[in-house]
Amino acid sequence: MNIRGFIETSFLDWDGKISSVVFLPYCNFKCPFCDNGLLIENPEADLPEVKLEAVDDFIKRRKDFIDGIVISGGEPTIHPWLTDLIRHFKEKGMLVKLDTNGASPNQLTNLLTSKLIDYIAMDIKAPFNDKYHAAAGQKIDLGKVRESVKLIMNSGLDYEFRTTVVPTILDEPEIEAMARSIAGAKKYALQQFVPDHTLDERLRMIAPHPKEKILKMAEIAKKHIANTIVRGV
Ligand code: SF4
Known part of the structure; x- marks a missing residue:
């Protein structure tokens, strides 16, 4: 296993829960707005490995305080050992949230x-x-992403879809189209774009959409997903 980041305590990564977050390296996408470049470009040179024993030790000490573990990245599902890692945490009695781009x-x-x-x-x-x-950031298999949407919507689990609202890519018509394509979803989160550390340096010059615009986009999305929220505005 290969863990390249660990947040001991987060109030932001799982709505309503106090979580620890582990970050797995590499990704099969190359989103220009990605703010996790260190994790996806050359993580084994740029980031020290986090030993699973260190994560286990923290969980053991703070199990009464932490509700669950968030597995994030990078893209966790590219790793064949992901199932073993999640089972490891489940056997410790932890709830597990998975962050994914849906490509697998x-x-x-x-x-x-x-x-x-x-x-x-x-x-x-x-x-x-x-x-x-x-x-x-590259040609991807859209059929697989759509398949993941269906799997998740039919899973019976709690879930959310989420979109980072990047001004150069997304405006109101795109929000409407995306929301329509996941109509009836349990939850949809529009997340404010943060230009500080984007993978594509040109995006660091782009101002995020104003708060009022993001809120208007959320109203548009709510026509298709009642439980639409905004983050980071
Ligand atoms: S899918 Fe996520 S981790 Fe991968 S490049 Fe895109 S934003 Fe970054």
């Missing part, structure tokens, strides 16, 4: 069938057209 429906199916996950947050990067490839 087979891995998701295995995890759902094994009943190892308690909550899933999946990114919806853009409408399901050429904009998605631009948002992912």
